[in-house]
Amino acid sequence: MIGIDLELSQCMVLIAGSRSASSTTAERFRAEGCTLLFAEDAPRALEQLGQAGLLVICDPDPQRFEQVVAAAKVPVLRAAPSAATGSITLLGGGPGALDLMTLRGVRALAEAQVVFADRLGPSEHLSVLAPHAKIIDAGKLPGHHKLTQRQIEAMMIKAAQAGAKVVRLKGGDPFVFGRGFEEVAAATAAKIPVSVIPGLSSCITVPAAAGIPVTARGVNTMFTVVSGHDPLTTGQLEHLAKLGGTIVILMGMGTIEQTVSGLLQVGMPADMPCAIVQSGTTQVQSTSHAPLSKLAAAARSHSNPAVIVIGEVADLPQSLLNAAPHTSAEPILENA
Numbered sequence: 254m255i256g257i258d259l260e261l262s263q264c265m266v267l268i269a270g271s272r273s274a275s276s277t278t279a280e281r282f283r284a285e286g287c288t289l290l291f292a293e294d295a296p297r298a299l300e301q302l303g304q305a306g307l308l309v310i311c312d313p314d315p316q317r318f319e320q321v322v323a324a325a326k327v328p329v330l331r332a333a334p335s336a337a338t339g340s341i342t343l344l345g346g347g348p349g350a351l352d353l354m355t356l357r358g359v360r361a362l363a364e365a366q367v368v369f370a371d372r373l374g375p376s377e378h379l380s381v382l383a384p385h386a387k388i389i390d391a392g393k394l395p396g397h398h399k400l401t402q403r404q405i406e407a408m409m410i411k412a413a414q415a416g417a418k419v420v421r422l423k424g425g426d427p428f429v430f431g432r433g434f435e436e437v438a439a440a441t442a443a444k445i446p447v448s449v450i451p452g453l454s455s456c457i458t459v460p461a462a463a464g465i466p467v468t469a470r471g472v473n474t475m476f477t478v479v480s481g482h483d484p485l486t487t488g489q490l491e492h493l494a495k496l497g498g499t500i501v502i503l504m505g506m507g508t509i510e511q512t513v514s515g516l517l518q519v520g521m522p523a524d525m526p527c528a529i530v531q532s533g534t535t536q537v538q539s540t541s542h543a544p545l546s547k548l549a550a551a552a553r554s555h556s557n558p559a560v561i562v563i564g565e566v567a568d569l570p571q572s573l574l575n576a577a578p579h580t581s582a583e584p585i586l587e588n589a
Contacts, residue, residue, distance in 0.1 A: 261285040267305035269298040269321055270312030270323045271418030272387065273366050275336035275464070278311045294418040295321050302327075313415070339366070339413040343433050345426040345452015346374025348459050349558070350534040358450050361386040362386070365420040367412045369405060373424025373558055374452075383420070391421075402432060406439040413445045424558075426454040430480050430503055446468035454478075456501045459533030464570035465542040472565050473498045481505020481512060506557050510549045516563070521545060526568035531559040542571055 264280050267290040268275050275411035279289055285470040290305060292298035298321040299382050302308065308325045310318050311332040322329055347353040354375055362368065362382040370376040372392030379388050391405050400408070400511055405421075413419045427433030427439055427449060456478045460467055475498035479485070482504045485493075505512060517523060531539045531578035543551040545563065552561075 259300070261287050261307070263288070264306045265290065265304055266293060266307045266309055267298065267301050268309045268311055269293075269295075269318045270310060270315070270334065271415055273339060273412065274313055275309075275311035275332070276366065276416065277335045278309060278332040278452060282309070285524050292321075301326060306548075328536075332391045335416045338445060339415065339417040340446040340448070341409055341413050341421065342448050342450060343421045343427040343436055344423065344450045345428075345431070345454075346371075346376070346422050346423060346424055347453040348455040348534045349374065349463075349532065351375045351378050353453050353458065353534055355450065355452065358452065361420050361450055362422070364418055366417040367409075367419045368422055369409055369419070370422045371424055374422055386420070402435065406436055409436070410440060410443045410445055413440070414443070423452070424455070426452045429454045429456060429478070430482075447528045455533060455558070455560055456503055459530050460501065460528070460562050460566075461531040462534045462538060463528065464568065464573070465528055465530070465562055466497050466566055467501060467562075469566050469569060472569070475499070476501055476564075478503065479505070481508045482519060484508045484511040485515060487515060487519065491519045494521045499562065499566050502561040502563070504557075505561045506552060506555065506559050509552045509561065511560075513545060513549045516545060523565075525563060526565055526571075527551075528562045528567040528570075529555050529559055530562070531555045531557075533558075533560060542567065 262285060264287050266287045269292045270277055272291060272293055282289060290301045292301055295318055298318060302321060302325060305327055307328050309330045309332055311334050313334050329437060344358045344361055359382060365383045365386040368379060368383050368386045369389045369391040370379060391400050409419050409421060421436060423431045437447050457467055475496060477493060477496060477498060477500055479500060479502045481502040523544060525545040527543055527545050527548045529541045529552055541551045
């Protein structure tokens with residue numbers, strides 16, 4: 254590679270440079286049977302230099318590592334960084350439980366080099382799911398965003414332009430109140446290859462985990478998914494009340510009092526069955542059932558993430574519990 258004969262088999266090679274830009278170089282050394290160390294900055298490279306039998310500089314800005322080269326007492330190679338554009342994958346992580354992520358999503362994380370992770374979804378398992386990736390916390394709490402949406406998009410595009418396989422991990426499905434299409438549009442405008450891996454949305458899976466079907470024959474024939482991030486208008490509430498189907502509210506805990514009072518004002522019965530399912534599909538799932546008039550009070554014992562269900566279907570699990578024989582050793586449904 255540099256005009257001298259190096260025996261690389263079983264050699265410890267330190268690759269200094271951008272992980273994404275050096276991915277092709279790393280694959281070549283792995284094929285030679287080398288053990289690899291990686292350092293994306295000079296201080297880290299200096300820390301690991303004593304373990305290496307060969308130093309490889311592979312970065313769009315190799316001058317960053319001149320101090321490392323000067324300190325090296327081992328052969329030094331300079332490899333051209335990959336010029337290939339990377340890609341962006343929007344991945345729906347599902348409602349929370351790890352085993353509800355799709356197999357396609359698991360494969361995407363295993364191949365990822367950079368992961369921008371939301372607060373929801375199975376992000377706590379990323380050390381196992383994405384063992385070779387740099388993890389960037391892009392989670393958003395109500396009223397507090399570590400990164401703005403535009404900053405997230407810019408950072409993803411920059412990483413992909415440097416050659417990285419970027420995964421944007423979101424809870425639920427990226428196209429259900431996930432701002433996924435904005436990220437598709439940003440990637441497309443930057444001429445970055447972009448793909449979408451759907452995820453199981455909490456609007457269906459979380460009620461189901463609590464035994465609540467969003468539709469049921471003889472009970473209702475439709476359901477409406479609503480973002481409760483901002484209070485609904487009187488007109489919107491009137492239309493929802495008149496539809497007669499199930500109302501599923503995501504991100505609605507902060508506006509639940511306005512929602513309840515508004516639905517009562519537009520004529521929804523005070524005894525309409527409702528439910529709140531917190532941390533659905535996980536080991537700490539909890540559920541409360543209440544009539545509409547008492548729903549806001551019931552919400553005080555819950556916190557985000559939670560899904561709110563309003564409609565006759567919310568009472569179906571309770572009706573099964575009430576119908577179950579009292580001598581049954583195991584209840585049909587857990588009455589959380």
